[in-house]
Amino acid sequence: MSSALKVELGRRYRFSASHRLHTAHLSKEENNRVFGKCSNPYGHGHNYVLEVSLSGDVDPATGMIANLADLDAFVTDHVLEDFDHKSLNEDIPAFRDRVPTTENVCIEIFRRLKSFPKARLERIRVAETGKNSFEYAGDNPEGNRP
Amino acid sequence: MVLITRKIEFSASHLYHNPNFSAEENRRVFGKCNNPHGHGHNYTLEVTVAGEPDPVTGMVLDLKELKEILEREVMQRMDHRHLNYEVPELAGQIPTCENIAQVLWRLLDPKITRGRLHHVRLYESPDLFADCYRNGAAAAGKQ
Numbered sequence: 001m002s003s004a005l006k007v008e009l010g011r012r013y014r015f016s017a018s019h020r021l022h023t024a025h026l027s028k029e030e031n032n033r034v035f036g037k038c039s040n041p042y043g044h045g046h047n048y049v050l051e052v053s054l055s056g057d058v059d060p061a062t063g064m065i066a067n068l069a070d071l072d073a074f075v076t077d078h079v080l081e082d083f084d085h086k087s088l089n090e091d092i093p094a095f096r097d098r099v100p101t102t103e104n105v106c107i108e109i110f111r112r113l114k115s116f117p118k119a120r121l122e123r124i125r126v127a128e129t130g131k132n133s134f135e136y137a138g139d140n141p142e143g144n145r146p
Numbered sequence: 147m148v149l150i151t152r153k154i155e156f157s158a159s160h161l162y163h164n165p166n167f168s169a170e171e172n173r174r175v176f177g178k179c180n181n182p183h184g185h186g187h188n189y190t191l192e193v194t195v196a197g198e199p200d201p202v203t204g205m206v207l208d209l210k211e212l213k214e215i216l217e218r219e220v221m222q223r224m225d226h227r228h229l230n231y232e233v234p235e236l237a238g239q240i241p242t243c244e245n246i247a248q249v250l251w252r253l254l255d256p257k258i259t260r261g262r263l264h265h266v267r268l269y270e271s272p273d274l275f276a277d278c279y280r281n282g283a284a285a286a287g288k289q
Contacts, residue, residue: 004280006278006280006281007247009243010267011274061164061167062175062242063244063245065276068274069177
């Protein structure tokens with residue numbers, strides 16, 4: 001990679017899942033007050049958009065930071081297979097005792113993707129709806145770019 | 147510091163092929179992007195310039211000026227062109243998003259004299275893009 005320029009590859013994925021924002025640490029009234037309709041007992045769903053940003057050397061032979069086939073397969077195996085058309089509360093062990101807010105979804109997905117072997121995971125962004133999105137860069141101080 | 151971003155769209159064709167690879171290797175690495183007659187995309191380019199607004203005009207740079215730079219450097223060079231054969235700056239390179247974004251950065255950086263080029267994002271499709279930053283710019287941008 002040229003030392004003057006930092007290049008990143010960004011890729012978007014979609015998954016649809018249900019969740020319920022509710023914690024056993026709060027009373028029914030407090031859950032209602034904090035989470036509002038997101039705490040309705042049977043949950044609800046979103047079409048999530050996951051954005052993955054990678055950095056690394058651009059291989060002169062391929063022009064790529066990472067081959068998309070490798071990245072797509074990794075994200076499918078480590079995230080989409082587990083998250084798509086699932087209940088985040090019921091089907092993802094990380095959310096048995098953690099509220100599946102999109103903040104926590106970001107942290108869990110970042111944890112799952114961090115070991116991608118072909119490039120460095122800079123950050124991820126998860127949009128819960130078209131109107132709100134969340135970013136997480138782990139402990140990477142350079143990761144949260146404007 | 148204020149960041150201003152202008153977006154343009156251009157359409158171009160390309161293919162991925164490395165002459166040092168065998169036919170099988172090209173196929174394995176590049177998949178259908180290696181199809182011999184190429185294919186095309188609607189590219190979207192977002193160019194972000196950083197600077198302090200001029201106290202008189204209130205502008206980091208005149209967007210009309212940026213529009214003209216983008217027209218001259220990007221549209222005339224790449225719009226409705228074959229990136230492998232008609233863009234000398236990409237000669238000998240695989241015209242991936244990563245490589246095109248770097249070429250665009252190097253074309254635009256010296257032309258932007260008011261404010262400073264901060265970020266280039268090139269979308270090949272809504273789900274695939276490359277970002278270019280000056281190395282170390284993120285830390286500077288946080289100040």
